[in-house]
Amino acid sequence: MKGKTLLFWSLVFVALCFFFKTFAFYTLQRQEEVQLFLPIGSALVAKLWIPGGFCSIVGQALVQYYPYGMTVLFVNALFLCLIGFLSFLLFQKIASRSYNLILALFPVWALAKVHVSPFYVLDGTVGIALLFLFLYGYVLIRQERLQVLYGVVSTCLLYLLAGQIVALYGLLLFTVTFMLGQKRWYYSLGVCAFDLLLTFITIRFAINIPLTDGIYSERYQESQLQPDSYIYYVWIRFTALVFFLLLVCFVLKSFSWDKRWTKIGITFFFSLLFSFFFFFNLPDQEEILNNEMDELVCLERQQDWEAIIRKYENKRPSNYIQLNYLSMALAQKEVLGDSLFHFEPKGPQSLLTSWDRTYYTSALLSDIHYHIGDISLSESYAMEGLTLAKRGGSPRMLQRLVEICLIREEWDLAAKYLHILHQLPTYRSWAEEYQSCLYKPESVRQNSAFANKKLLKSQPNSLLCLLTIDRLWMELLSASENNRMVIEYLGCSYLLSKEMDSFKNFLLAHGKETLKGQWLPVHFQEAVLVLATSDPAILQSISVRPEIVDRFKQFQQDIRQAQRDSNGLAQLHRKYGHTFWFYYYCRNK
Amino acid sequence: MRYLSCILILSVVFCSACSRALPHAVQTDEKIELFPDYRGVTIPCNIAPLNFKLKTPAKAILLLTHGDVQVRIDSEQGAFQIPQKKWKQLLVASTGKTVEVELYVCQKDQWLRYKPFQIFVAKEKIDPYLVYRRIAPGYRMWNEMGIYQRNLEDFTETAFLTNKQTNNNCMNCHSFCMQSPDRMLFHQRMTHAGTYILTDGKVEKLDTKVGEKISALVYPYWHSSGRFVAFSTNDTKQDFHLWDENRIEVFDSKSDVVVYDVEKQEVFTSQVLSSEDNLETFPTFSPDGKSLYYCSAPTKQMPESYKEIKYNLLRISFDEKTRALGTKVDTIYAAEREGRSAKFPRISPDGRYLMYTLSDYGNFSIWHKNADLCLIDLEMLQTDYLEKVNSGDVESYHSWSSNSRWIVFSSRRGDGLYTRPYLVYMNEQGKMGQPFLLPQEDTDYYDFSLFSFNIPELVKGKVEVDTYKLIELSKYGKPHTIQMAN
Known part of the structure; x- marks a missing residue:
């Protein structure tokens, strides 16, 4: 091969690496x-x-x-x-x-x-x-x-x-x-x-x-x-x-x-x-977006929650999938209730997108439910993901199913999945680590990876179609009151769907007790002030930081002013776009 | 001649030097874990080798002995693949008797000899083919699936049809007329939807939507004459449990039973089989063709009352000449009185026994951990709850071999999720043997398989069909429409 040709193909190689990397x-x-x-x-x-x-x-x-x-x-x-x-x-x-x-x-x-x-x-x-x-x-x-x-x-x-x-x-x-x-x-x-x-x-x-x-x-x-x-x-x-x-x-x-x-x-x-x-x-917009979304998955698998949040600091998420990953990252950092509205969410699907029968959303929904501690739903989506994976299965879904089987104490099934994962060179060490939990319920219970994750006790009428998701999360909360993930998801889901009565009930039933000694998340406090406009007594049972109260008073004045100004909404957005108030009063559901 | 004698003597000496001596071993009474565990099972004399492995890999020797015939397998990892030829010789010698199985296992440089166990070899053969659908036990979606036929006398498995060639559609409910490979049917759903009837290699595609009432025919059962097929028509929904040991719930909000006349291409029913007040499903003809068995439960508000639905097992008469369905209903299993729910009635081809599945409620027993098999002696009217056959996990679908001596049933006893086919022997008095898992050539097969075996059906031979033509018909063929009889 001539030197020139070798150089040419070397350059092509580098260019291709750059292309694929980008x-x-x-x-x-x-x-x-x-x-x-x-x-x-x-x-x-x-x-x-x-x-x-x-x-x-x-x-x-x-x-x-x-x-x-x-x-x-x-x-x-x-x-x-x-x-x-x-x-x-x-x-x-x-x-x-x-x-x-x-x-x-x-x-x-x-x-x-x-x-x-x-x-x-x-x-x-x-x-x-x-x-x-x-x-x-x-x-x-x-x-x-x-x-x-x-x-x-x-x-x-x-x-x-x-x-x-x-x-x-x-x-x-x-x-x-x-x-x-x-x-x-x-x-x-x-x-x-x-x-x-x-x-x-x-x-x-x-x-x-x-x-x-x-x-x-x-x-x-x-x-x-x-x-x-x-x-x-x-x-x-x-x-x-x-x-x-x-x-x-x-x-x-x-x-x-x-x-x-x-x-x-x-x-x-x-x-x-x-x-x-x-x-x-050249790759089209959809392909570039796909790559971006896949980056979120990779970051999630590495549990690099800060990186996911950083990605959207200066750029708003453009779809529900991105919002779901962002919400998951915020919840993992225990700031979902403080920061969700900084990222301009678009309704309850910002927390949980609807399932579109693809591997992608199956894996995403399985992860969200798993982190919340909702084992059955997580398992159902992991099973869908395993089935929908295009080449005979998915080691990632198998990992999730192993975790769920260990929580459910279905040892033989967990052993089967671990045996398969053990054959895969890149999953062998993971499988070995989890094999040590097999047939040892105590070891599973003490493992911090499974904290707040347990199968709820059998109850009548446990079919999904007979329940709402908030009822399920309420049950999870009753079973494990210090599950901050559920509190944040449940509270935020009410706020996103503007179900203020349900939010109030939730706060009165769980919010105060479970976050004992701590201030409620900022958006929850903002919502309490909204509730107080029709029921001032709520402020006697739930406290709100004085600076938030002052800011809400200012917001009430500014929104009245904005209604008289043709550019008022934009100004209001600049000032209050990151608050629940703006979402509640100025955005359609 | 002298040279020849010398050669002969030397050969004998050489050969005897070659025969491997068994290691010096310590006898142990401990029980070693095997997979599949074939201890004490009864097998047909025409079954493929019962390959198995030690659950904990170790150097091991397996000895299978009957009289003078002995097969020895040495394995470095304790996985025993028995040569088919030697296995057949062993079965021929031991038919109607037993094979003794002896294991030597090397643990920590010490050979242990485990207590031998026996395998009973029945005289009666099993039908040589098993047809099943292989599908991942998914919740709502499916991907790869196919209907496969497995030769039980060796390990050959051939695809009857896979959805790889039919645009990933769904296929189900394969059913044979009296275990005959020449007359069968199956459904395809979603893409290329229809019911496909195969008669002596010819295929017919049916559009089974009949008027407003019947959108599709579902659970089938052939009449022994081959002229009729009883179907259920079900409005089925699926959901899953949020906190329950069972994962999935499948229930009907409406269902009826109809009979399809293959010759006239029309369906007919009766008030008894299609009442508004009851959910009728799982029809089955008796082998003499004179009775139709089915399951029925009072209609209730669904899904709220899904746990209250309990199916009775009923019977009416049927006259194949006049197509008359009886109006007098015999109750074989009274759900309200007995407290459980019956499904999948299947009568042995000799007409003597009826096997069905019982679970606490509902009709989709594969997702009910408490589902068990049950046997009724139709002559003596005695029920056997089959303790030897059932396990702590699911036992559900079952079918008979043509000689009424073998039954295949699906069970999730292995790991609680993946359905596998088990074979069990029943003697003339209705006494059951120990069931055993369908043997596979590779002892790791079940460990690595992420598929369930659905609707295992024993068949007397291989289904011969031109797959290419079947696919062409499925993709491009125009279906025959069927009519409701007046």
Whole structure:
């Protein structure tokens, strides 16, 4: 390899690392939690015999290390550089031109864009890399009969390793042979037909998603829970792109490459074209938002609550998911009741978003309920998450279920989950730590990780549909009065839904007692003043700090003033936007 | 000749030197933990090897002996995979008798010899195939699922249909006509919805929405003639418990029983089977086809009264020639008097025994830890509460083998959540053997599986169907509509 080429691909590698770090670092990292890759000999061998099993194994084996350091960047950038470099070598075989380096960037960038999608998995890229390796091996062979033999052998190998991509391999192999101008190019038609036949057999006689499903739209692919058809969607479009690039190489082969201006002109044209392609394929807003949201998940898993709060110090959360993570972080720091309204919440869903039947919200809701101490609901969402994870399960959900089983004292089930987690290299030490709690109720009760988390005693009519969530939280509070998380969530849920009567009852029943010796959270005190406007007697039983009382008096004057001023609301917002009063009097539910 | 004799003698000496001697071991009366635990079970003479492992891995030797036939398995980790050929030889030799199982385990450099136990090998064969749906025990959602058929004589499992090829839809309620692989049905829900009837390899897709009243047919049971299928129609809801040992509750707010005429493609019912005042469900024909059993409970306000719903087990007559459903109702299990709720009546093909599930209330027993199996001798009218078969956890769905000697049932006794199939022997007098977990080739199979086995059905052979055509019909085929009979 020439130094210049090496330098070029090194730069591409760095650029790709930068790209993934900026736009897809967390999206890629989260792939690890929606796969359950068991590195057990018998399972691996069985998988290897399924066409495409190798790609799946390599993909999942690498993805399991994504959360560690920069692995995620190196793995993805390396695969894309390999594919780019092999495409460059292929283009060079057709016509050795300097613009081939630019042409080779097209497939790299197209794949980079695909990698940002949460629906795509690395297996697809492994398959493409294999296809290019075999294809390049084919063009290296000069003897035509040997080429045919290689074509058949490589077809069988590629079929076993990568599955139905072999049909696309056959088509590209034929195209390349034709473009290389080989005398007996029609030999490769036989290999191509063999490839198509193998794929047909797979579709006709095996229970597999057919490659042809990849033809359907991206929206269709996203609605499928299994990643296979999304991989096929990428493979088909990627092959079409490579075919088009090969065609360009082939057509330009006939152009004279001696003239300086021709060289400059064509290189400039391709550079311009790539620039358009680059900008056209930059990650869209949704993908950037996905990455941001996935960052929240990663921070939550690290229990870096300050980092979550810091993220929104100067930027308001834009959706319920972000608000949910922020509320969870504030509650963990015991400041939810003091700071929630600083972040402009939008109704009760700011604490608990509605479940949208995705893995994402299942995991989020399971975490919120778990932290509150609501074990049954947490378990239900963890089970949903385990089911909805696209690749056989989720180690993260299994961890949650282990914790819940230990609390429920369902030892055999906890042992089963721990046994599975123990097989995963990156979860082994966690599993060992929790294995020590198995069959030891005392050890679970004394473990600080399970403080305030217990299954409530069996009661009649315990169905969710017969209860409201606040009734459940009230029950939790009765069972464990010092559970500050429940107090803050319950109080804030009343404030967000502006249910002042319920808030009053809650305060009178629990607020005073459970926060004995402490001031109530600031927003609760603000709400007490709102209650006092119609029931001044409440101030005799619940005390409010004098400076808050003074501020409320000022607010009452200012709101009257604001009603007379066309710009009054904005001024009021600047001054009181972070208070419950502004939310209560000036915002719709 | 002399050379030949020398070679022969040397061979014998060599071979005997090769046969491994058992280690010097200390006899112990302690009980070692095994998984699956096959101690004292009764097995059919055509079952696949009972592979098992020690719960605590250790170097071990397994000896399976009947008379002169002995199989020895050495294992470094205490996981025993018995060679199929040797296992078959052992079963042939021990049919109708017992196999003695002996374990030598090396612990802390000391070999221990555990007290041998016995496995009883029944003369009667079990139907060679078991068909089940494999699905994660999710709450509201599903992902991967499929209907699979497992050859019980070896470990081959083939997919009848998985939802990977049918756009992740839901499939359920596979049902066979008298354990025949040639006549069956199953439903698909959500995408490609319909009831699919397979007759001798041909597939028919039915749209089972009948007028306003019936949106879909649910729990099926074939008439022995193959001409009728009894279905329930259920308006089912699911919710979960916030504080209860049971996690999920599934209940009906309405349900009726109807009979589908396969030839005329129409459904019919009677006042008894579809009254407004009662919830009728889980229909089952008797093997002679002359009776229809079903469960029924008085309608109550749901979900508020979900714990008060207790199903009776009832019977009416049925005339296949005139399609007449009887009006006289016999009560087999009176829920109000007995205090519990009955479901899944299944009659042995010889017509002598009726097995059903009992739980404290409701009809979806797989989520009720107190659900147990029960057996009625229809000749002697005696009930057996099957203490030997039931466990402290859930026992629920069950089906009979065609010779009435074997039963498969689903139970959550393993870990409390994942449903697994257990096989149990019943002799002609209705006496039960010790049930055993369906053996798997890999002794770690159940440890790593995050799937439940639903609706285990014993079948006399492999269901032969062109899966590709089935999928094509499912995706693009136009369903036949069915009518309500006048």
